[in-house]
Amino acid sequence: MANIRLGETAAIVGAYEHPTRFAQEKSEWQLLAEASRGAIADAGLSPSHIDALFVAATAPEGGQLGICTSTMAADYLNLKPKFIDETDVGGASLGYYVNRAVLGIHAGIFKCALIAYGATTRSRRVNVGTVSYNQLTGTEMVPIPDAFEQIYGTTVIAFMGMLTQRYMHDTGLTSEQLAHVATTMREHAARNPDAMRRERITVDDVLSSPIIATPLHKLDCCVVSDGAGAIVVAHPDLFAECAKPPVWIRGFGEALMTHGGGKTDWATESREMVARACGDAYAMSGRRPADIHTAMIYDAFTFNVVVDLEGAGFCDVGEGGSFAAAGEMKLDGGSLPVNPDGGGLASNHPGRRGIFMFIEAVRQLRGEASGRQVPDAKIAMCTATGAAFLARRGSAAHILEI
Secondary structure: OOOOOOOOEEEEEEEEEEEOOOOOOOHHHHHHHHOOOOOOHHHHHOOOHHHHHOOOOOOOOOOOOOOOHHHHHHHHHHOOOOEEEEEOEEEHHHHHHHHHHHHHHHHOOEEEEEEEOOOOOOOOOOOOOOOOOOHHOOOOOOOOOOOOHHHHHHHHHHHHHHHHHHHHHHHHHHHHHHHHHHHHHHHOOOOEEEEEEEEOHHHHHHHHHEEEEEEHHHHHHOOOEEEEEEEEEOHHHHHOOOOOOEEEEEEEEEEEEEEHOOOOOHHHHHHHHHHHOOOOOOOOOOOOOOHOOOEOOOOOOOHEEEEHHHHOOOOOOOOOHHHHHHOOOOOOOOOOEOOOOOHHHHHOOOOOOOOHHHHHHHHHHOOOOOOOOOOOOOOEEEEEEEEEOEEEEEEEEEEEEE
């Protein structure tokens, strides 16, 4: 893929984020539908334009959206797409859908794709990160290849704690540096009226919050919210009918990591996986880290941000923590404003947050992010890492440009 230049193959022409963070009175299907209608309306198009549909299941934690999600969603939304997909790579799934939408448009299979997600994780009281895979599914799992973690009941947060501790040992990353990631996201969320946690916090607040999985504190972890979002990706033939300027998808990349037969250094490979995905996105777009005006980084935990900063080449290996502590991610005075909406640590995180990064990037590039606008933002990067479970992970990277 690195040798492909997308140029003006496809663009995001519509985007909508549902304002809810707690919707006990609504189903995730309803949230999904409302977000989908919002994105189509934002594009200035109609449901009849949609000929491809990509919908992510809530997660394997008991959601109503589950098997055959895209087919059921097409029925619920009264759409008749010629192409559907529900590839599951956890939080990175929505990024993978963008890749497949671009490839489908490039191949002439379809011209207009709706990518959508909705979840009622908070109102259903789903503890996504603190239960084991067996608890998530409600039954004992059928053994999967090299399921080392299954027999120990390892949780998402426990796995991330182990990765963080190893990374600290290898690079000198500190808990204080991670705390700066959390405080920065709260500063940004304070400027986002829809953010779930808008109150500012200090480094001491983060460090004095309870340890959830050593060395990660409670405030190193994302919020758990309800939410929904959708985007519309279209061929240039449709632009004349669209209401707003296109946000071009200039480059993308994706990469995987596995147990590697027991030989994978999970902490290092987490960064290298991001680097592989970002490397393809840079090569495809002809851009480089210095060209990026703002970055949307998947922040399920503060540690994820450090890994992605380094993997994307915004700083050297071992310098992600100092980059955050120096204020480089801040809207005010930072060299690379990260997650101006407050990210998953403060704005929202229903379970698969990838869609919201694209929505915020579109808002920034269109100049629609009132109160938190990055000045003269023309090029944005989105990076997301998700998991089939724990060490079986995938990353997606995208470069968007107005």
